[in-house]
Amino acid sequence: LAKTTQPISMDSYEGQEVNITCSHNNIATNDYITWYQQFPSQGPRFIIQGYKTKVTNEVASLFIPADRKSSTLSLPRVSLSDTAVYYCLVGARGTASKLTFGTGTRLQVTL
């Protein structure tokens, strides 16, 4: 089971690009990388998922280097409403019970 390591917290100003890096040194061949966002008193919300290289959607981009031992979630031009905890998860498709949330990164966005 791949363990993930993220910074505990990050601060950013509104309008800046934020990059949150997650380390997963023992990622397995079948593992995908998934990021979730959680606001206080709400359930986590799926942001993005990838296997290698780069994935982009309307919310974020996910950069995964060739060795896949880390990944970076990129949030373009954050706003105050992006203040949340961001979780990086590593797990294999087909093994739902093996998705384990790490400690997460608490992002604080200010004016």
Add this chain to the structure above:
Amino acid sequence: DAMVIQNPRYQVTQFGKPVTLSCSQTLNHNVMYWYQQKSSQAPKLLFHYYDKDFNNEADTPDNFQSRRPNTSFCFLDIRSPGLGDAAMYLCATSRGLRRDTQYFGPGTRLTVL
């Protein structure tokens, strides 16, 4: 357009008094999960159902049970709540085991007096 609904949002129970939390989904997903999230901690998976097949995590206490009477509903039963069981309980669903994207409900915050 609520997709994963949890009732109630807030539940207060007494020490040792059984309590049941409810989750329903309108997504027709095969898999339903229950997580426990304590203050300032990450969600921790308790168990999940794939259809009617129940999968318990190894470290989930016996005090926690679950029922899934049909595709849409899943219940979390805490037989004898202790003070340490006070937490947010999150229900989630996914289409199947081939996709890991999980859709979470808003959670039920349980207080144990």
